[in-house]
Amino acid sequence: MRAFGAIPIIAxxxxxxxxxxxLLWVLVGLTALIVVLTWWGFGRIAESSPITGPxxxxxxxxxxxxxxxxxxxxxxxxxxxxxxxxxxxDIESGLLLAILARPIRRAEVLLGRWLGLAxxxxxxxxxxxxxxxxxxxxxxxxxxxxxLVGPVYLAGESLILLTLAVVISTRVASVAGxxxxxxxxxxxxxxxxxxxxxxxxxxxxLHGVGIVAALIIPxxxxxxxxxxxxxxxxxxxxxxxxxxxxYRFSPFSGTTPSLPWLAWCVIWVVAMLALGIVLLRRREV
Amino acid sequence: xxxxxxxxxxxxxxxxxxxxxxxxTMTVPRGEVxxxxxxxxxxxxxxxxxxLGLSRPTAxxxxxxxxxLGEVSARRxxxxxxxxxxxxxxxxxxxxxxxxxxxxxxxKSDWAEEIAAALALVGLxxxxxxxxxxxxxxxxQRLGLGVALLGxxxxxxxxxPTSALDPVGRQDVRRIIASLRDRGATVFLNSHLLTEVERVxxxxxxxxxxxxxxELSMADLESERGVRIRLTGPTEAAVGVASxxxxxxxxxxxxxxxxxxxxxxxxxxxxxxxxxAAIHAVVPIHHSLEDRFMALLGPExxxxxxxxxxxxDSNLPEVHP
Numbered sequence: 001m002r003a004f005g006a007i008p009i010i011a012x013x014x015x016x017x018x019x020x021x022x023l024l025w026v027l028v029g030l031t032a033l034i035v036v037l038t039w040w041g042f043g044r045i046a047e048s049s050p051i052t053g054p055x056x057x058x059x060x061x062x063x064x065x066x067x068x069x070x071x072x073x074x075x076x077x078x079x080x081x082x083x084x085x086x087x088x089x090d091i092e093s094g095l096l097l098a099i100l101a102r103p104i105r106r107a108e109v110l111l112g113r114w115l116g117l118a119x120x121x122x123x124x125x126x127x128x129x130x131x132x133x134x135x136x137x138x139x140x141x142x143x144x145x146x147x148l149v150g151p152v153y154l155a156g157e158s159l160i161l162l163t164l165a166v167v168i169s170t171r172v173a174s175v176a177g178x179x180x181x182x183x184x185x186x187x188x189x190x191x192x193x194x195x196x197x198x199x200x201x202x203x204x205x206l207h208g209v210g211i212v213a214a215l216i217i218p219x220x221x222x223x224x225x226x227x228x229x230x231x232x233x234x235x236x237x238x239x240x241x242x243x244x245x246x247y248r249f250s251p252f253s254g255t256t257p258s259l260p261w262l263a264w265c266v267i268w269v270v271a272m273l274a275l276g277i278v279l280l281r282r283r284e285v
Numbered sequence: 286x287x288x289x290x291x292x293x294x295x296x297x298x299x300x301x302x303x304x305x306x307x308x309x310t311m312t313v314p315r316g317e318v319x320x321x322x323x324x325x326x327x328x329x330x331x332x333x334x335x336x337l338g339l340s341r342p343t344a345x346x347x348x349x350x351x352x353x354l355g356e357v358s359a360r361r362x363x364x365x366x367x368x369x370x371x372x373x374x375x376x377x378x379x380x381x382x383x384x385x386x387x388x389x390x391x392x393k394s395d396w397a398e399e400i401a402a403a404l405a406l407v408g409l410x411x412x413x414x415x416x417x418x419x420x421x422x423x424x425x426q427r428l429g430l431g432v433a434l435l436g437x438x439x440x441x442x443x444x445x446p447t448s449a450l451d452p453v454g455r456q457d458v459r460r461i462i463a464s465l466r467d468r469g470a471t472v473f474l475n476s477h478l479l480t481e482v483e484r485v486x487x488x489x490x491x492x493x494x495x496x497x498x499x500e501l502s503m504a505d506l507e508s509e510r511g512v513r514i515r516l517t518g519p520t521e522a523a524v525g526v527a528s529x530x531x532x533x534x535x536x537x538x539x540x541x542x543x544x545x546x547x548x549x550x551x552x553x554x555x556x557x558x559x560x561x562a563a564i565h566a567v568v569p570i571h572h573s574l575e576d577r578f579m580a581l582l583g584p585e586x587x588x589x590x591x592x593x594x595x596x597x598d599s600n601l602p603e604v605h606p
Contacts, residue, residue, distance in 0.1 A: 009387050013373075020375045094369030098432060101337050101365040102388035103357050284300070285339050 006104040010112020011119070018082075018120050027078070031128040038067065039135035046140040058240030060142045061232040064133075065252040068150065068230050071132060072223055075125050075158040076185050082121065083165025084178035086113045091285050092173070100285060107277040114166050114273060121162055125155035133230075146229035146256075153226035153257075156265060160219040161185055163269050167276035170283060184217055192220030218265045227254025290315045290440050290471035291336060293347035298331050298340065298495075305331040307495035308345065313488075315439075318462055318472040320486035322479065322574075324582065328495040329475045330368050333444050336473070337365055350440055361389060364433035368444040368475070370426055374418030378409050378428050381417060382435060389436045403431035406461060422449035430461065441465055444475045459485050483574040493582050506577065511543040511570035512550050518562040526556050543570075 018024050042060065049056050087110065090096040099109065129151025137143055144150060161181060168177040195210010197203070214221050231253055234244040247253055257265075291313035298306040306328040313319045323329050334340040336347065338355035352359035372381045382403055386396040404410040407427040412420070417428060426449040433441055443462075447455045462485045465472050476482050482489055483503070491499045511531065515538050516523060523540050527533035530553055531544040542553065547569055554564055 005390075006388065009384075013384065017373070017375060094367055094371040095373065097339065097367040097369060098365065098372065098385070098429070099388060100339055101360060101363065101367070102385065103360045103390060104388055105357055285334070 004105075004108055004111065006102075006108040007112040007115060010104075010109055011116035014113055014116025015119060018116070023082070024120065024124075027124050027128075031124070031131065035128075035131045035135050038132055039139045042136050042139035054236065054239035055241065057140075057142055057236055058232060058242060060136070060140045061144065061230075061236065062252050064136050064142065064144065065227050065230050065254075067132065067136075068154065068226055069223075069252075071129065072154050072157055072226065075121070075154060076161045076219070077182070078124070079117075079121055079158040079162040080165045080178050080181040080185070082117050083114075083162045084169050084181060085174035086117060086166045087169040087280060088172065088177065089169075089174050091283065096285055106280045110166070110170065110276050110280050111273065114163065114276075117162055117166070118159055121158050122155045125158050126151050129154050142232075144230040145233045150226050150229035153222045153229060157219045157222040157226065159269065160217065160222065160265065163272045163276075164217065167272050167279065170276050170279040185219060188213055188217040188220045189223065192224065195220075196224075214261070215264065218261070218268050221257050221261050222265060224254040225257045227252065228256050229254070288315075288348070288351050289313055290317075291319075291347070291349055291473065293332075293336070294345055296332070296335055296345035296347055297343045298328075298335060299343045304495055306335065306342075309492070309495065309497060311490050311497050311500065313471060313473060315471050316466070316469050317487045318466050318474060318485055320482035320489035321473060321475045321492060322482050322489050322578070323477065323492035325477060327492045329477070329492060330444055331495075332492070333365075333368075333442055333473070333475050337363065337442065361436075362439040364435065364438035364441040366426075366429045366433040366441075366443045366446050368448070370429035372417050372425065372428055372432070375416060377414045377416055378404065378420075378431070379413045381428060382431060385432045385435050391436050395436075399435050403434050406434060406464075407431040408457060423451060423454055426450055427454065427457075430458065434461070434465075437468070438470065440471045440473065442473045442475070445477070446474070447476075447478065447481055455481065479574050479578060489574065491578060491581055498581050499577070501577065506572055506574060510547065510572070511541065511545050512553070513566075513568040513570060514540045514542070514554070514557065514564060515566040515568075516540055516557060516562045516564050519560055520562075522560050523557050523562050526560060527553060538565075541570075 042063070045060060045063065046056070049059070051059060087096075096109065100106065133144070133147050133150065137147070164184060165177060165181040168180055171177075172180065191210055191213030194206050195208075195213065198206025198208070198210060210220075231247075232240070237244045237247050289312045291311070293309050293311055296306055296309040297304075309328070309332055321329055321332065331340065335342050335354060336349055338357070338360065342354065347354045349356075350359050350362055373384075376384070379400055382400040383396055386393075386399055391399065400413075401410075404413050407430050409424065409427055409431065412424065417425060420428065426446070430443070430446060433443065443458075447458050450458065459481075462472050462474070466487075472485075474482060474486060486503060488500065488502045490497045491501075513536075514523075517538070520535050520540070524533050524535060527540055527542045530549055531542045533540060533542045535541075540557075545553070550567065550569065554567060557564060
């Protein structure tokens with residue numbers, strides 16, 4: 001029997017469930033509405049703002065990053081609410097009993113569930129993210145510094161939270177698990193802000209807290225990458241009369257994650273999934 | 286394949302300080318319908334989960350179809366209906382069965398035939414394309430039975446398979462179990478319903494407090510027949526006559542003969558009348574599973590079975606000449 005051959009079966013089952021339960025259609029409908037509203041809203045800003053020229057573009061860039069932050073929050077919540085009932089409720093209801101009695105490993109169940117949800121979430125994050133950015137560009141002409149990479153970081157951030165929620169769901173009931181994941185997301189973000197302030201003001205203890213928090217849950221690293229990719233280029237900043245170095249201290253600024261941090265994000269996901277497998281294997285069904 | 290279908294040795298499972306299974310040792314030969322019988326909380330479902338590798342034993346070992354407990358590949362040949370049956374409510378019965386065909390790694394070319402056969406067998410062909418969330422409990426249990434029968438498994442483990450079924454459904458389950466036996470499959474029937482077990486099983490293990498307290502074949506139980514005859518007259522001579530047919534003794538006004546087939550009772554009565562005995566009552570003795578269960582576990586354990594509910598039909602028939 002092929003090792004891990006059942007992962008695609010469970011992933012497909014998860015995808016079918018997402019389609020059948022209309023989760024995807026609700027997301028598509030809401031996203032279409034938000035994209036239209038974004039295009040309309042940014043269009044009004046561009047047309048009606050008393051400020052024009054480079055300063056207006058700078059203002060639009062800030063609203064764009066704020067929009068991305070709100071979108072990252074929506075993605076994080078979607079990840080948590082999709083991931084936290086991934087395993088636990090199926091054990092409690094007995095749904096997994098019949099499946100686990102088949103020639104399938106628990107690791108395959110966990111990885112299949114994660115993969116199915118990840119495909120839904122990443123697909124949604126990328127499609128919705130690019131559509132949103134497209135609406136901003138179409139309405140205002142503002143092009144962020146790295147528009148193609150921004151949504152990828154957002155998708156990565158949601159993947160981190162999905163992984164956390166799925167792993168927690170192996171042991172904790174869905175509502176409690178969801179609450180834990182949301183709190184963890186919030187703490188990671190706050191610790192990231194504190195770390196940023198610590199770094200800017202050279203307060204080592206704050207900077208250290210930010211690094212430790214990012215090592216524990218690296219979602220903020222990717223959010224900052226996204227914020228950086230969606231920030232204005234240095235030339236836009238200069239034209240708007242803003243010192244590019246000073247702009248780095250803004251909470252709306254971001255930094256491209258270094259390669260070691262990106263590697264850590266991948267290692268973190270793999271390690272968490274391994275932990276989830278161990279937890280699920282030890283769980284009585 | 287040779288060797289027993291199930292073999293366990295001192296299988297033990299504890300949950301913290303609670304002992305769910307306390308040294309389960311048993312052997313289930315291939316091709317038998319094996320009843321695993323015990324009161325609520327005796328450890329029956331825990332045993333099934335250990336055998337299927339759904340739970341890990343605290344101690345002990347076992348083989349299922351020759352493979353160690355928990356061996357994933359062995360589950361390809363096992364069908365299972367859980368006590369807590371639940372299937373994806375957003376799927377139709379046909380889709381649930383297709384999912385299990387895929388999980389059991391059956392060739393895709395066999396799926397349609399397997400699914401149609403399972404649906405027909407459990408009586409769900411007419412509702413095959415309805416979502417299972419619209420099913421009654423009984424229909425969901427029928428679906429579970431269909432899932433367990435996919436792919437002609439060598440071992441079928443049924444955990445309380447009739448708990449949600451009406452009398453017609455129970456009869457269907459008996460018919461399905463008989464057909465499984467006919468094709469040589471082993472059936473492990475986990476139940477606290479004495480009547481169900483008695484009707485379909487070849488052999489039973491009675492389990493209590495996590496241990497097998499008795500193992501007996503239905504053939505043995507059948508042979509444990511006899512008759513009680515209330516008579517007056519030449520009692521000594523009556524014992525002499527009866528002893529030729531089986532161990533006999535006098536208990537008050539009753540002549541008790543063990544190991545006597547029901548068919549031999551009229552001849553015995555004729556012989557007793559011939560030697561001048563006056564016959565007042567003839568009561569066939571049938572050692573039911575319930576009797577054995579009572580004797581082993583006491584009335585408290587029987588309260589957890591269906592024996593109380595069926596006490597009316599368990600009364601021994603009295604025949605008065």
